[in-house]
Amino acid sequence: MRVAIFRKAHFNAAHRLHNPHWSDEKNEEVYGLCNNSNYHGHNYELIVKVTGEVDEESGYLMDLKVLSDIIKKHVEHVFDHKNLNLDIPYFKDVIPSTENFCYLIHQILSDVIDEDKEVQITLYETPRNYVQYPA
Amino acid sequence: MRVAIFRKAHFNAAHRLHNPHWSDEKNEEVYGLCNNSNYHGHNYELIVKVTGEVDEESGYLMDLKVLSDIIKKHVEHVFDHKNLNLDIPYFKDVIPSTENFCYLIHQILSDVIDEDKEVQITLYETPRNYVQYPA
Amino acid sequence: MRVAIFRKAHFNAAHRLHNPHWSDEKNEEVYGLCNNSNYHGHNYELIVKVTGEVDEESGYLMDLKVLSDIIKKHVEHVFDHKNLNLDIPYFKDVIPSTENFCYLIHQILSDVIDEDKEVQITLYETPRNYVQYPA
Amino acid sequence: MRVAIFRKAHFNAAHRLHNPHWSDEKNEEVYGLCNNSNYHGHNYELIVKVTGEVDEESGYLMDLKVLSDIIKKHVEHVFDHKNLNLDIPYFKDVIPSTENFCYLIHQILSDVIDEDKEVQITLYETPRNYVQYPA
Amino acid sequence: MRVAIFRKAHFNAAHRLHNPHWSDEKNEEVYGLCNNSNYHGHNYELIVKVTGEVDEESGYLMDLKVLSDIIKKHVEHVFDHKNLNLDIPYFKDVIPSTENFCYLIHQILSDVIDEDKEVQITLYETPRNYVQYPA
Amino acid sequence: MRVAIFRKAHFNAAHRLHNPHWSDEKNEEVYGLCNNSNYHGHNYELIVKVTGEVDEESGYLMDLKVLSDIIKKHVEHVFDHKNLNLDIPYFKDVIPSTENFCYLIHQILSDVIDEDKEVQITLYETPRNYVQYPA
Numbered sequence: 001m002r003v004a005i006f007r008k009a010h011f012n013a014a015h016r017l018h019n020p021h022w023s024d025e026k027n028e029e030v031y032g033l034c035n036n037s038n039y040h041g042h043n044y045e046l047i048v049k050v051t052g053e054v055d056e057e058s059g060y061l062m063d064l065k066v067l068s069d070i071i072k073k074h075v076e077h078v079f080d081h082k083n084l085n086l087d088i089p090y091f092k093d094v095i096p097s098t099e100n101f102c103y104l105i106h107q108i109l110s111d112v113i114d115e116d117k118e119v120q121i122t123l124y125e126t127p128r129n130y131v132q133y134p135a
Numbered sequence: 136m137r138v139a140i141f142r143k144a145h146f147n148a149a150h151r152l153h154n155p156h157w158s159d160e161k162n163e164e165v166y167g168l169c170n171n172s173n174y175h176g177h178n179y180e181l182i183v184k185v186t187g188e189v190d191e192e193s194g195y196l197m198d199l200k201v202l203s204d205i206i207k208k209h210v211e212h213v214f215d216h217k218n219l220n221l222d223i224p225y226f227k228d229v230i231p232s233t234e235n236f237c238y239l240i241h242q243i244l245s246d247v248i249d250e251d252k253e254v255q256i257t258l259y260e261t262p263r264n265y266v267q268y269p270a
Numbered sequence: 271m272r273v274a275i276f277r278k279a280h281f282n283a284a285h286r287l288h289n290p291h292w293s294d295e296k297n298e299e300v301y302g303l304c305n306n307s308n309y310h311g312h313n314y315e316l317i318v319k320v321t322g323e324v325d326e327e328s329g330y331l332m333d334l335k336v337l338s339d340i341i342k343k344h345v346e347h348v349f350d351h352k353n354l355n356l357d358i359p360y361f362k363d364v365i366p367s368t369e370n371f372c373y374l375i376h377q378i379l380s381d382v383i384d385e386d387k388e389v390q391i392t393l394y395e396t397p398r399n400y401v402q403y404p405a
Numbered sequence: 406m407r408v409a410i411f412r413k414a415h416f417n418a419a420h421r422l423h424n425p426h427w428s429d430e431k432n433e434e435v436y437g438l439c440n441n442s443n444y445h446g447h448n449y450e451l452i453v454k455v456t457g458e459v460d461e462e463s464g465y466l467m468d469l470k471v472l473s474d475i476i477k478k479h480v481e482h483v484f485d486h487k488n489l490n491l492d493i494p495y496f497k498d499v500i501p502s503t504e505n506f507c508y509l510i511h512q513i514l515s516d517v518i519d520e521d522k523e524v525q526i527t528l529y530e531t532p533r534n535y536v537q538y539p540a
Numbered sequence: 541m542r543v544a545i546f547r548k549a550h551f552n553a554a555h556r557l558h559n560p561h562w563s564d565e566k567n568e569e570v571y572g573l574c575n576n577s578n579y580h581g582h583n584y585e586l587i588v589k590v591t592g593e594v595d596e597e598s599g600y601l602m603d604l605k606v607l608s609d610i611i612k613k614h615v616e617h618v619f620d621h622k623n624l625n626l627d628i629p630y631f632k633d634v635i636p637s638t639e640n641f642c643y644l645i646h647q648i649l650s651d652v653i654d655e656d657k658e659v660q661i662t663l664y665e666t667p668r669n670y671v672q673y674p675a
Numbered sequence: 676m677r678v679a680i681f682r683k684a685h686f687n688a689a690h691r692l693h694n695p696h697w698s699d700e701k702n703e704e705v706y707g708l709c710n711n712s713n714y715h716g717h718n719y720e721l722i723v724k725v726t727g728e729v730d731e732e733s734g735y736l737m738d739l740k741v742l743s744d745i746i747k748k749h750v751e752h753v754f755d756h757k758n759l760n761l762d763i764p765y766f767k768d769v770i771p772s773t774e775n776f777c778y779l780i781h782q783i784l785s786d787v788i789d790e791d792k793e794v795q796i797t798l799y800e801t802p803r804n805y806v807q808y809p810a
Contacts, residue, residue: 559732559733561732570733570735570738572740634734635734636734637729637733637734637735639678639680639729639734639735640729640734642678643676668682668684669680669681669682669683669739670680670681671678671679671680671736672678672679672680672681673676673678673679674678675677675678675679675726675727
């Protein structure tokens with residue numbers, strides 16, 4: 001019996017979209033307000049989907065309390081109330097767009113969730129803009 | 136023209152997670168607060184997805200009023216304001232986890248919706264925890 | 271500068287509406303499905319409003335982290351995953367209606383929040399039914 | 406790196422479900438209240454999903470500001486505050502059901518979004534009823 | 541013990557804002573898109589607040605099932621899937637703005653709810669625009 | 676006929692809570708994660724309530740399109756994608772707490788909305804934490 005379980009989490013962070021290999025004009029043209037050199041920020045809403053087989057004895061695919069604790073330790077604790085550009089080494093050379101951020105969270109959680117399960121991440125930058133990986 | 140239609144519904148119920156083949160310690164360890172012998176409860180939010188071909192004459196895949204009535208009769212009427220462990224025979228020998236409950240609702244609705252249509256169930260136990268079957 | 275701050279919290283519980291001084295018929299007539307002797311349950315959403323003066327130095331009426339911890343300790347820890355009728359002594363002789371439950375939470379929180387502040391409670395039994403005290 | 410991005414939009418419109426090849430009785434039977442000859446209306450919520458490869462330099466699949474402007478120009482500007490039956494030529498001969506409306510918006514947006522990307526539309530007629538194309 | 545109880549309801553309708561005593565230019569200038577002669581429509585979300593004393597025996601201010609039935613009979617049944625301008629006599633000489641519509645629903649419900657209770661109406665025309673009466 | 680109208684808006688910004696007259700230890704103790712020297716950020720949700728008399732001719736308290744444009748010009752344009760501490764002169768000497776930010780938005784909008792109307796601001800820093808002024 002293959003099901004998917006979902007857990008929603010929440011954190012907030014500052015960031016700035018800026019490609020150092022581009023001119024200021026190109027950065028302004030591509031990123032607009034998101035290029036503000038003093039940073040801006042978001043309440044990120046995160047949905048973690050885990051797909052796999054239900055354990056017959058417990059009736060659980062995976063204890064949602066355990067999943068919630070994994071998200072707290074590996075995502076919320078790492079990113080909450082942080083500046084993505086300045087506080088997160090991964091974003092030294094990677095643009096902290098929602099696409100790249102969603103991909104990073106997928107890498108982090110795939111590494112700590114059992115290999116026989118599939119992980120998909122949905123990350124809301126605002127209530128109207130969000131990204132999903134893998135597509 | 137193949138589309139999916141969705142209908143949301145709502146009901147509430149009490150339940151308790153407890154495996155009678157386990158010791159009290161193991162039940163406490165696996166289910167934590169959900170093992171409370173006096174039960175606790177939830178407002179369950181249900182999303183029924185039906186996939187199939189649109190009828191050219193009516194412009195409908197299926198009348199959403201009909202789908203809504205099917206959900207009322209076969210799900211809300213059966214589970215609303217009930218104790219899953221005590222009032223629902225299926226859960227005499229099956230743990231009423233969200234995974235198993237989602238699967239049961241899928242079985243019930245697949246039986247009463249035309250075979251040329253596919254049914255997928257999403258069941259929210261809380262606004263932050265939910266399950267989907269089939270995955 | 272007088273403002274109001276709000277904090278939302280969440281917990282779930284089972285309950286049953288039953289007046290032992292009434293006949294079964296009257297209980298059934300007044301409470302309907304809510305009278306189910308095996309209990310049913312809800313995800314309760316709670317909004318705590320605290321009104322008072324802003325501290326000029328900190329810019330805070332009250333640290334929302336402190337308010338959140340007070341709610342966790344005095345409300346969530348007490349009621350989450352409980353059966354209101356069986357696990358909460360207050361409801362031995364009081365009907366656990368949303369009205370009475372909202373009033374009880376107001377009493378609990380008013381006792382532990384500074385007297386120079388006013389507390390108002392909004393308690394959602396379902397997303398469509400809720401109660402506010404004081405009115 | 407293949408991801409999906411989503412943008413939510415909002416508009417409102419009037420419509421009526423009526424098949425001119427049917428008798429009044431059959432229209433009433435199939436469409437019920439939706440057949441009211443004086444029209445009724447909805448706040449439509451739209452979710453546009455675009456799937457494709459992330460551009461390494463910009464970190465974007467597609468600028469969400471650009472996607473938002475495309476939706477404003479080709480969907481909101483065309484349908485907002487309109488009567489679907491009377492103001493939209495496409496619905497002269499097609500029933501403006503949510504299924505057909507969702508399909509039309511997919512056709513419109515697929516035509517103006519790069520061919521190397523896939524478009525999926527989710528259209529809410531009410532908060533509890535919605536349609537997705539392709540399924 | 542004075543509390544307030546709230547019940548949310550939902551219906552949809554078409555309307556048009558047009559003052560027959562004004563020129564077409566003035567109507568266009570004041571009402572903009574809302575003046576479309578073919579009508580447009582909305583999913584109206586309604587919140588009915590009733591304030592009064594809790595009955596000690598039942599623990600209820602008022603049975604929310606009764607309140608829900610009153611709203612169904614006197615509001616949803618009257619306005620759902622209707623054209624406010626053409627189907628509702630009250631709006632022959634009154635502009636069906638959200639302000640006036642909110643006031644009308646207040647008059648209707650105040651007449652059928654016990655005089656010892658106060659009624660307040662909140663009416664959402666869209667998720668971002670709403671009106672409250674009395675203020 | 677006195678009513679209240681409401682308009683919701685949305686913007687995002689970075690900020691940091693830090694009192695320069697305090698030691699680092701006291702700042703850390705009072706503000707915790709919110710004291711991060713590299714800033715963090717939020718999606719702010721804003722509700723503007725305007726109370727006054729309905730104009731009998733137009734049926735409007737105030738055109739919500741006009742109110743929406745006022746909010747765009749005087750709030751969204753000023754604060755969206757900004758760093759409150761660095762980009763907003765008012766917060767050079769004032770802590771950008773939600774309490775103080777809510778008060779500032781009230782001052783700004785009260786100045787540009789007709790004096791015969793009352794303005795109240797509700798500002799969400801996160802979906803679970805928000806502030807209202809005047810209380």
